[in-house]
Amino acid sequence: MAPQRFREQFDHIQRSMPDVPLAMGPDDSAEFLYEKGVVLARDGEEARVVEDTVRAHFTATAGLVGEDVRRVSAQTNRSGITRIRVGDPGRGDRGGDRAVASALRALRAAEGRAGHRLVSRNHVVHIAVNACPGDEPxxxxxxxxxxxxxxxxxxxxxxxxxxxxxxxxxxxxxxxxxxxxxxxxxxxxxxxxxxxxxxxxxxxxxxxxxxxxxxxxxxxxxxxxxxxxxxxxxxxxxxxxxxxxxxxxxxxxxxxxxxxxxxxxxxxxxxxxxxxxxxxxxxxxxxxxxxxxxxxxxxxxxxxxxxxxxxxxxxxxxxxxxxxxxxxxxxxxxxxxxxxxxxxxxxxxxxxxxxxxxxxxxxxxxxxxxxxxxxxxxxxxxxxxxxxxxxxxxxxxxxxxxxxxxxxxxxxxxxxxxxxxxxxxxxxxxxxxxxxxxxxxxxxxxxxxxxxxxxxxxxxxxxxxxxxxxxxxxxxx
Missing domain, CATH: 3.40.50.200 (Peptidase S8/S53 domain)
Structure with missing residues (x-):
């Protein structure tokens, strides 16, 4: 069986982030890594729009729990980014996170009205030989x-x-x-x-x-x-x-x-x-x-x-x-x-x-x-x-x-x-x-x-x- 570099690196990065449950994405392939159960928004009014929209969507959608939607951290840093919990990070496996994917879909109409993106997965950024290395030294x-x-x-x-x-x-x-x-x-x-x-x-x-x-x-x-x-x-x-x-x-x-x-x-x-x-x-x-x-x-x-x-x-x-x-x-x-x-x-x-x-x-x-x-x-x-x-x-x-x-x-x-x-x-x-x-x-x-x-x-x-x-x-x- 051929080596599975991306999955090997997933395990390596997960060990380096033991407190951050990770998934591979997008949901039908393995192009990037992201944090399970969480989405990102800009702090302030946009974060409130994301929270309210996702909560309403989850409340109306069978199988997804609306009360999971809550602010995880209101950043006061220069990046102005807030993490919003939209699901249980312990659910599912590393192949994807249904709650995160559903939250992104729920914001599509609101993003169209705003004219720009309101929400994102919380991706793992890595050195460029990491999740898919050219080789090792x-x-x-x-x-x-x-x-x-x-x-x-x-x-x-x-x-x-x-x-x-x-x-x-x-x-x-x-x-x-x-x-x-x-x-x-x-x-x-x-x-x-x-x-x-x-x-x-x-x-x-x-x-x-x-x-x-x-x-x-x-x-x-x-x-x-x-x-x-x-x-x-x-x-x-x-x-x-x-x-x-x-x-x-x-x-x-x-x-x-x-x-x-x-x-x-x-x-x-x-x-x-x-x-x-x-x-x-x-x-x-x-x-x-x-x-x-x-x-x-x-x-x-x-x-x-x-x-x-x-x-x-x-x-x-x-x-x-x-x-x-x-x-x-x-x-x-x-x-x-x-x-x-x-x-x-x-x-x-x-x-x-x-x-x-x-x-x-x-x-x-x-x-x-x-x-x-x-x-x-x-x-x-x-x-x-x-x-x-x-x-x-x-x-x-x-x-x-x-x-x-x-x-x-x-x-x-x-x-x-x-x-x-x-x-x-x-x-x-x-x-x-x-x-x-x-x-x-x-x-x-x-x-x-x-x-x-x-x-x-x-x-x-x-x-x-x-x-x-x-x-x-x-x-x-």
Whole structure:
């Protein structure tokens, strides 16, 4: 039986949120995760409309209990989001929540009258290799060098570009890696489990920080640990996490964000609307990962790049495979993904270089690409058995490796900081103080393209990035 990555990750994230019953959605598939028994609304009058409408609907609908509808928390934070209980979170299974789905349907007429969305599921926002990972990290060979290699250039505090990575934080010994010697920010809160084994996705923020520093040496790099807990956070908390990250050091020139979620809609996430509106009023550019679901479904916040009012504020980034000529099998795609960059088997620092640390693989590789591609993709290689994956004969013995510094890792998570770094480098080289103008200039002057599922798309490849083997064949039809 093939591994079930999404369901394996559901279990992993549920363990990291033991007090939050979760379901998969939408109700007939598994594209995203959300909190059972709860919907979101904007605080104030809209929350009252949602409560009253859902209560009246449930009272008139057999099998649904109207008195379950009540305010869970009236937020006084900057995101202005209220959680409203609409059902028993203990009912049903992880395949969906009937009460939440019914509450959303009950508000359709009211939303039509209001002209905008009033209610939403409380989605789980996750780092972009989480609920559907590109792969897990692999120790680099002893002679292997960073890829992209460090670009030439020196740090100049007068002209350095501010880049904020909002992610899992920094490993405590990351500054032993020369490219991260000046990195600022938060430490990963817990790196290892009680047995001294690296926890899943630990090092994600460090790996990303190393990529930014390699592509753009003249940056003031800060790595936030706002997504420390398994890289996952509820949508109701995500907006405030973003606000806290920028409040800690001021709004930077560029935010590199390798996290998000799909939600089955084309108008964004209710929980981050306040942040996005403030972002639009600033000069900061958000560079966001398109996600690793191998899907054309919009992944937020990256997909804000396709909304006219945010077109200059957000840049969405998909991943190219190792040869840089075609899209990686796992990369999300579609018109809302505005640029692609190498995102398969990049090499950066996972940990510092002061001690070897063991890691046990969580997912098993596949016999064939789970997206139907025919090249030697990360679905299949390198082979390993993971602790979360069962086969028909029962779980196998999971493989363990040792990390001591550099690793290979794949995902749109890692294509994203390459693009953020290239925009920062353009700002320095052209003395352009406006990151949004630099983004426009860089894309307007770009002459490189790649093929992604039959479409010709813009591709940004750092000058120091080295392509790898092209694999055995082109992309799937």
């Amino acid at each position: 692999v120790p680099a060979q002893p002679t292997e060098q960073p890829n992209p290699a460090p670009a030439e250039g020196l740090h100049d505090p007068d002209t350095a570009v501010g880049v904020l990575v909002i992610d899992t934080g920094l490993m405590r010994d990351c500054r032993s890696y020369p490219l991260l010697a000046r990195a600022k920010g938060d430490l990963q809160i817990k790196e290892c489990d009680d047995d001294g084994v690296l926890r899943q996705y630990v090092g994600h923020g460090t790996f990303i920080g190393g990529l930014v520093a390699a592509v753009a040496p003249n940056t003031d790099l800060t790595v936030s640990n706002a997504l420390n807990d398994a890289g996952a956070v509820l949508e109701s908390e995500f907006g405030d996490k973003l606000f806290e990250a920028v409040d800690a050091g001021g709004w930077p020139d560029i935010i590199s964000l390798s996290a998000g979620t799909s939600n089955g809609r084309t108008d964004g996430l209710l929980g981050v609307q306040a942040f996005m509106e403030e972002l639009r009023a600033r000069r900061t550019l958000l560079v966001a990962a398109a996600g690793n679901n191998g899907s054309a479904t919009p992944f937020w916040p990256a997909a804000y790049a396709d909304l006219p009012e945010y077109a200059g504020t957000v840049l969405s980034v998909g991943a190219l495979r190792s040869d840089g000529e075609f899209g990686a099998c796992f990369s999300n795609h579609g018109p809302w993904v505005k640029v692609y960059a190498p995102g398969e088997r990049l090499t950066s620092a996972l940990t510092g270089f002061t001690r070897p640390v063991p890691y046990v693989y969580q997912h098993s590789t596949y016999d064939a690409c789970r997206y139907g591609f025919s090249y030697a993709c990360t679905c299949q290689s390198p082979r390993h058995t993971g602790v979360l994956s069962d086969d028909e004969a029962g779980p196998g013995t999971p493989d363990q490796v040792m990390f001591e510094g550099l690793a290979n890792w794949s995902g749109t998570s890692f294509a994203t900081p390459l693009v953020a770094g290239m925009i920062a480098s353009h700002m320095v080289a052209h003395k352009e103080p406006d990151p949004r103008a630099a983004r426009r200039q860089l894309l307007a002057g770009n002459t490189a393209f790649a093929e992604v599922r039959g479409a010709v798309v813009p591709a940004l490849r750092p000058p120091t990035w080295r392509p790898g083997p092209a694999g055995t064949a082109g992309p799937a039809a």
